[in-house]
Every structure is written in C-alpha cells, then in structure tokens.
Amino acid sequence: MNKTTTVGIAVACGLAALIGTSKRADRRAPAQTHVDTARTFNHSSALLALSVLSDSAMEHYRGSFDNPAMYTPIVVSALSLLAGLHGGRDHEPQRHPCRNSVYVGAALAGLAGTGFHVYNITKRPGQWSWHNLFYAAPIGAPMALLLSGALGAVAERLRDEPQHEPRLFGMPAGRALALLTSAGLVGTLGEVALLHFRGAFQNPAMYAPIVIPPVAAALLVNTAIAAPRSRWFTRLWLRMTAALGVVGVGFHARGIARNHGGWRNWSQNLFNGPPLPAPPSFSALALAGLAAQRLRETER
C-alpha cells in the first residue's frame, strides 16, 4: 500500500511536470510582459493567503483564540486573498494603492506573528526545546503570511516599472523575483523539514518536499545570476514543486484517514493529523518562480 502510493506520487509529479513543460513549449509565442508576471505574483500571493487563512483559522480555533491577536492572520490573509484575486484580473500597468497597503499590512502582520510565536515558544517550560518547536506555536507559519504580503507587494511595485527592462531593488526584475521566490522556497522548506522530522518521516513520500524544492530553489538562484536563457530543466523542477502542493494535500488527507477514527473523527484528526492547507504553499511559490523564470528569459 505504502509503496504503491509512493510510486503514485512520483508518477503524478513527473506527469504534471512533463505536461507542464510541453504546454509551455506550445504557447511560447506571446512574450511575457512585466504585468503578466505581476498578475501571476498576485495569484501566487492569493494561493499563499488561502493556505494561511485556512491553516491559521483552524489552528487558532484550536488555540481557543487565547490571545485576541490570534484573529489578526485570519482577517489579514482574507484581505490578501481578495487583493490577490483582484490583482490577478487587473491589467493596469500601475500599482493599486489599496492592494498595495493590504500587502504591506500582510507582510507586517507576518513579521509580528513570528514575534508572537517566538514569545509563545519561549514562555513555555523548556523554552527553546525540540518539544516546544514541535508543539508550541509553529515558528515558521507566520512567514507564509509575510511571503504572501511580500509577493503581492513586489507585484504592485513591478507594475510601476516601464515595460522595457523593468527593474526591482536595483537589479533586473526577473533576477529580483527569482531570488525572492528562491528565498521563500528555502523558508518554507525549513518549516516542512521540522514538521516532517517530527513526523519521523514515517512515509518515504515525506522526503519529497524536502528534496525537490531545494533543487528548484538552487536552480532559481542560477536563473537569477546566470545569463538569461530558456531553462527547461529549471521549469521541470519548478513544476514538480508545484505538483507537490496538490499531491501533498492528497497525502495529508490520507494521513488524516489513517489516524484513529479516520475522517469520521474529523473533529480531532483535522487538528491532530497532517495539516491539510499547508502543502499548497509550495505550489504558490513554484508558480511565482515559473513567472520569474519567464520574465528573466526576456531580459538581457
């Protein structure tokens, strides 16, 4: 059973990646503009926000909203989600002030949340112990909100740039976005590594999200610093990372089913089992990475 599903995930990742790359080859014709890239980043931000919204709503409900600040990520990520959906349909080559402030707010809320989670860990007996890193407020979770805000805010800044040779942070925009996405992948990787270690890698498929994304992140750094050109190998790994988000939800759903009482006992197992909303973070970042790669290909 275990082996079959593990083989299943591998095949699914491979297929998704292959289909993705071949599709790319078909619609190469229209060149990627900076607004297209910005819209994809809006969408990626929205997907991250969706992940944060469902995860923080569940986990903070579990935490009984002990601190009123625990409502913050729910409100902020919902706004970020709306801003992302709006931005994804918006072709205007200039930043939207309202969306921009939502994104900056989300990023700040993510930073503040990290502070709260660090405080939660250190106030518990044992302070910086493995036990508290595993079972207190997850230290990496608010980073996803920070990333959602950062991807969105960058998308808004990108719209303000000229269509030819857009620049961000004093470098070609494609390079900046590739580096930002790569950093996001590495951060998410840290959280997954910690929690899959807590889960004792009891299913070999649990290694997939700590093996595939770092390769994609490294290839994105290469995209950023090497001369721009089309890179099918980078696209392949990014698409595999994107597929992880979908297949991961499937595995997590199966993990919940395997807990005592299964899905009938959802009121316990949704919280006790692997987090259902977590894996799509990888899809969001990989889609942003693909957009960065496409933009980078147009640069000199």
Next chain:
Amino acid sequence: MNLPRYPEYNVLDKRDTPSWDDVTRAVIGERLATPREPRFFDAVQWNAVRALCACIVPQRKGSHLDREPVPVPALLDAKLAKGSGDGYRDARLPPMRDAWRIGLAALDAESRARHELPFARIDDDAQKTLLIDMQQGELRHGAWQGMSSELFFKERVLHDICGAYYSHPHAWSEIGFGGPANPRGYVRMYFDRRDPWEAAQAEPGKEEQAREENRRVR
C-alpha cells in the same frame, strides 16, 4: 450543599458521537447492564458488602444526587465473579476472591463479637468505628485467618470499591471525565484549554454558561 461542578454534563450523551465507536459502546453497554443480583457473593456476604460499600462511597439520595446511584456492590460482585483480578497482587494478601470471603466473614465476626449483630445491622457510628479499627490494623479476630485487616482495608476494600464506583459512567459525569478516549482523544493539549467535546466546569457565577456548554457536549 455545593452545586455540581459540571452541571448537566452526561458522558452517555457521547454514545452516538464520533467520540465512541462500536467497541467503546459494547464495553460501556456491558458495564451498564451489570446484573443487580449477586453471582459471587452469597446472601450473608451480600448484606455485608452492601453495607460496606455504603460506608466507603455514601450515595444517599439528596439534592446533589438526581440520578440512579452507582450499583457499587453489583460491580464488585461482577469483578469477583469474572475473577480476572488486577494483574498484580500484594503477596501478603491471599488471592482476590479468598481475601474478600475471609474479609467479609471477619467483619461480621468482629461486629458480632462487639454488638451481637452482623455488620449490616449495626448503626452507622458503630460501623464507622469498626472500619477505623480495620484501617488501623487493630482487628485480630481468629476469622481473619492471619490476614492483616489494615492491608485488606487498603488494598481490597478501598481499591476495589472505589475502583468499582469510578468505573461507572454516572461517576464520570459527576467528575467531568470524558470516558474512554476511543476513538476520539483530545487536541487542545495545554493548561486550561477545553475541547468542545469535554465537560465544561462551572465557574462561580457562570453556572448557566457551563450548563449550556455541557448540553452541547458531543
């Protein structure tokens, strides 16, 4: 009289919820259906054991007890009739069934020696005095057959009777216990947190809120 700490909480409300499965329902159902008539004790022992249980876990009908009393003697009898024991035993005491036969006979013998009546027929104060002497190991009638009355009190009377009382769902409701965590356990594993399927404790002045939450416990 204090108000109940978990007002309107009834652990049996969880019977048909995700908290319990078929195995749990079967085990609890069997316990609730424990025969009220003794199978292990004879009539004389039954009188003594009922009086003894009433001393150790008094369950007089009163303002705080608006439910059926826990059938402690019947649960104890069922345990002895089944005879599976605890899985361990103090070697200074005879096996469980022998210890109970000897202990109840000795209790009646001590009672007759002092009051010319069996234990079940003497008044409450006399029963209490006799049990205090038993607890302090001061009963040495020949009917004890060398068994220490102190050990019998501590390791059979208290252990088996209190164990029987708290094995019953009525006692769980009283103390806010959730019963077997099978299949549903607990997810809010931190101080002063409560899962929605746990009993709500009445804080002073907030009894109505606890009552409302306990009606919803599923």
